[in-house]
């Protein structure tokens with residue numbers, strides 16, 4: 001499990017240490033970790049494993065992130081690497097710059113192309129003013145010719161994406177890389193991000209272009225939310241967390257990242273006395289005469305994931321096909337209200353069939369937990385007009401389907417306005433949270449990283465208060481109030497806006513208990529999970545049906561065993577178990593996608609791999 005925190009939580013944890021004058025110590029710990037990460041990347045470029053004689057370029061921004069980069073540069077220089085800092089702002093961390101120069105490194109000052117010497121701006125320090133001015137194109141060449149580039153322009157203090165000269169530099173560098181590809185000068189530097197890829201929002205994972213996509217990110221104290229959700233996660237490469245002494249002081253977790261090892265450890269396995277009923281009976285409403293395939297794929301996946309029993313409700317043609325493929329399925333001619341199951345899966349392939357639509361509607365209104373997928377999503381969204389769905393109902397949209405859900409919600413005034421698919425793709429965590437808040441359901445938003453937002457209170461945390469707490473915890477520049485008291489103090493001045501992403505209103509409503517439709521306003525969502533590492537080959541028709549089947553199986557199990565997933569953490573008990581089940585299902589799906597190596601995974605193969613991943617030798 002990776003526990004990720006908002007940038008505000010990290011600053012709040014640092015603050016007492018900064019107040020004690022330990023800012024310099026924290027920075028040097030961070031810089032040392034960054035140095036180690038850089039060494040590791042440089043060794044990858046060198047068969048003999050030595051870094052002596054290698055070249056590194058450090059892109060340095062105006063704040064403490066730049067300070068980390070400069071200090072790490074000084075350590076690299078001491079280890080025998082030729083280091084050049086490109087100072088991209090109007091100021092740079094004073095002590096860090098002095099340390100780099102003292103170690104024998106050099107610094108150049110980024111100026112607009114064609115601006116000649118470019119007079120240093122007001123307030124520029126002596127050391128910075130003395131550095132040679134370099135235009136954007138020349139600076140991009142410098143980066144391209146290095147073995148390693150360290151991105152230390154912006155960290156947790158970033159407000160919005162890269163702008164101005166550093167943005168031009170990144171664009172020029174990337175353009176040059178594209179031109180060089182396939183030519184003799186094909187040297188590609190390894191890229192290491194200091195704390196975060198510059199411009200990625202630590203709190204939301206938003207990642208506006210231009211970005212310097214990294215091979216590795218070295219972060220400090222704890223992972224930030226922006227590391228574990230899209231699109232930030234995809235920009236950062238391999239993540240390493242370096243302890244700096246704030247770990248005991250961290251507050252509320254913002255996003256729990258469920259990893260492969262968690263899935264394998266927590267996946268519910270039958271005990272000696274279990275029966276098919278105690279394992280969990282899953283009812284599936286899927287397929288229609290024109291779309292039988294989805295029903296076959298989701299039932300198959302549910303069985304391969306170890307469902308105690310699957311009952312199938314659908315038209316006679318689809319049913320015959322499902323049974324031919326999976327004889328263990330129990331057919332049912334009845335309606336959902338006449339069938340006893342622990343959980344439902346409704347929606348895959350349910351298109352244009354009135355009987356199936358009526359069954360879907362019954363399941364939306366039923367007491368039992370349910371995975372509401374594909375063809376059930378619109379009906380689920382429409383039903384929110386009558387009240388929130390409850391966290392035991394799991395909606396599984398991709399960005400396009402979530403946009404459609406918002407359109408329904410906006411249509412009857414539950415949401416302020418529709419949300420475009422591109423907006424959702426730019427900020428999936430935010431919109432998954434918002435969807436969970438507005439529908440009262442657990443929302444599993446599919447994507448390169450899958451995010452799960454659940455409108456329930458986390459034990460030990462207060463729903464909806466985290467961002468507010470963060471916004472009160474002082475600004476990033478509070479960190480610089482120790483300037484002068486330590487050798488890593490900084491000359492950075494001014495304040496940055498903060499808390500601009502505060503949660504809308506504190507949540508009064510508590511987690512819902514039990515099943516059925518929930519009355520009143522849904523609780524502010526505060527339980528957020530993420531799952532990654534799925535093969536990009538999963539982007540294929542039918543893989544969503546497989547996921548839905550796997551989700552149904554684990555949901556039926558936790559319906560019968562409320563504490564089954566408690567080993568994931570206290571948040572996975574009670575009403576949090578629905579989100580935990582969703583994460584486990586998505587995690588198993590991701591594991592299965594890679595189980596046969598990197599290559600195509602058609603859904604029938606994927607379902608086989610689901611079983612293989614769960615099978616112990």
Ligand SMILES: NC(=O)C1=CN([C@@H]2O[C@H](COP(=O)(O)OP(=O)(O)OC[C@H]3O[C@@H](n4cnc5c(N)ncnc54)[C@H](O)[C@@H]3O)[C@@H](O)[C@H]2O)[C@@H](O)CC1
Pocket residue numbers: 014018023026027028030031061062063064065066068153154155156157158159160161162163194195196220244475476477479492496
């Ligand atoms: N606070 C601390 O004690 C520690 C901080 N650390 C480092 O400090 C970083 C945070 O430092 P800061 O709070 O100084 O923030 P940053 O270094 O991320 O940058 C903040 C400065 O950049 C400018 N800025 C913000 N957004 C911009 C944009 N879009 N384009 C151009 N300029 C922009 C602002 O003027 C602001 O002062 C962390 O990411 C981490 O790398 C580490 O050294 C560990 C200890």
Ligand SMILES: [K+]
Pocket residue numbers: 065151152153154155193194195196197198
């Ligand atoms: K950075």
